[in-house]
Amino acid sequence: MTIVCFTKISKAIIPFFCISIFLLFISNSSDAVENPYKNHYPFETAIIHYKVTGYENGKETLYVNSDYQALYINTQYSYLGKMKPKNVLILTTPEYIYNIDLLNKSGTKQRNLKNELIKEFDRLSEKEKNIVKKNVKELGVAVIGNIHGKRAPLHKKIIGINCDLIEIFEVRALIWPGVNIPLKRTRKSKYDDKSVVTAVKIDKNVPVSSDKFDLPEGVQISFDKYENEKLQNIFMTQFHSMRVSNAVKIAREDIARTVLMKKMGMMDVEATIPEEEDDSIFADQHVLKSSYEFFLIQNDDELQENGGGYEFD
Numbered sequence: 386m387t388i389v390c391f392t393k394i395s396k397a398i399i400p401f402f403c404i405s406i407f408l409l410f411i412s413n414s415s416d417a418v419e420n421p422y423k424n425h426y427p428f429e430t431a432i433i434h435y436k437v438t439g440y441e442n443g444k445e446t447l448y449v450n451s452d453y454q455a456l457y458i459n460t461q462y463s464y465l466g467k468m469k470p471k472n473v474l475i476l477t478t479p480e481y482i483y484n485i486d487l488l489n490k491s492g493t494k495q496r497n498l499k500n501e502l503i504k505e506f507d508r509l510s511e512k513e514k515n516i517v518k519k520n521v522k523e524l525g526v527a528v529i530g531n532i533h534g535k536r537a538p539l540h541k542k543i544i545g546i547n548c549d550l551i552e553i554f555e556v557r558a559l560i561w562p563g564v565n566i567p568l569k570r571t572r573k574s575k576y577d578d579k580s581v582v583t584a585v586k587i588d589k590n591v592p593v594s595s596d597k598f599d600l601p602e603g604v605q606i607s608f609d610k611y612e613n614e615k616l617q618n619i620f621m622t623q624f625h626s627m628r629v630s631n632a633v634k635i636a637r638e639d640i641a642r643t644v645l646m647k648k649m650g651m652m653d654v655e656a657t658i659p660e661e662e663d664d665s666i667f668a669d670q671h672v673l674k675s676s677y678e679f680f681l682i683q684n685d686d687e688l689q690e691n692g693g694g695y696e697f698d
């Protein structure tokens with residue numbers, strides 16, 4: 386599966402791409418560093434069944450093998466007093482991620498940037514590989530395409546699986562750790578109506594017909610080169626930020642400062658931010674509770690005018 390967007394394209398795929406991008410691989414060399422951008426599944430095949438409730442009602446079915454993912458969305462929603470069907474395929478291949486409207490026989494494709502990340506990781510020194518692997522593990526795949534990685538480990542159980550809470554492009558999901566497939570997520574319409582997609586059953590090591598991963602015949606596919614280049618730049622920027630040994634500390638401290646600024650905007654540092662908007666769970670708790678950090682943010686303009694700070698006894 387994959388997850389959500391800052392552009393039309395990424396909205397369609399990020400819950401599924403970003404999640405097939407929280408990938409892991411075991412090298413043939415026993416002393417080599419594992420590449421954290423390749424798939425690591427505890428099964429050969431899987432079928433994951435989801436229930437969809439909210440502004441959309443129906444089901445989603447995700448088919449997975451070692452190289453492909455195919456998410457079939459079959460739901461309906463109310464429009465002008467009538468129920469309209471939605472039939473979509475999100476197909477992830479080693480080269481591309483497709484978002485296809487099976488009713489209109491049209492869709493888009495985007496390069497699967499996982500391969501670029503795999504290659505970039507393989508070019509690193511052993512020391513850098515260990516740093517990147519550690520940072521990706523701690524920040525989660527949410528860091529992919531998201532400069533501030535947001536991950537809260539073992540946040541909640543879904544069908545008996547302890548899931549990490551991650552946030553990508555302001556959309557949260559409960560992710561199956563290591564497998565990096567979302568088991569619960571919220572999807573928004575263009576009018577901000579919400580539907581909740583929740584896994585209800587997982588079938589492992591069952592036969593999955595190869596035609597589940599075929600592109601439907603007669604579908605017109607468009608490709609936006611400019612949007613793909615923008616997304617690639619974001620992914621590569623994030624990748625290289627993972628080469629810094631203190632990337633986790635920097636990300637969590639920045640999140641804490643952002644939370645404090647939001648509370649200041651509410652005119653009350655003790656104010657409660659709505660749960661879906663509150664990043665406190667992802668933040669550095671020391672910075673979040675620091676009166677000195679609050680003072681620095683509150684007096685930022687004055688501090689800059691006076692050359693960078695005050696002296697304290």
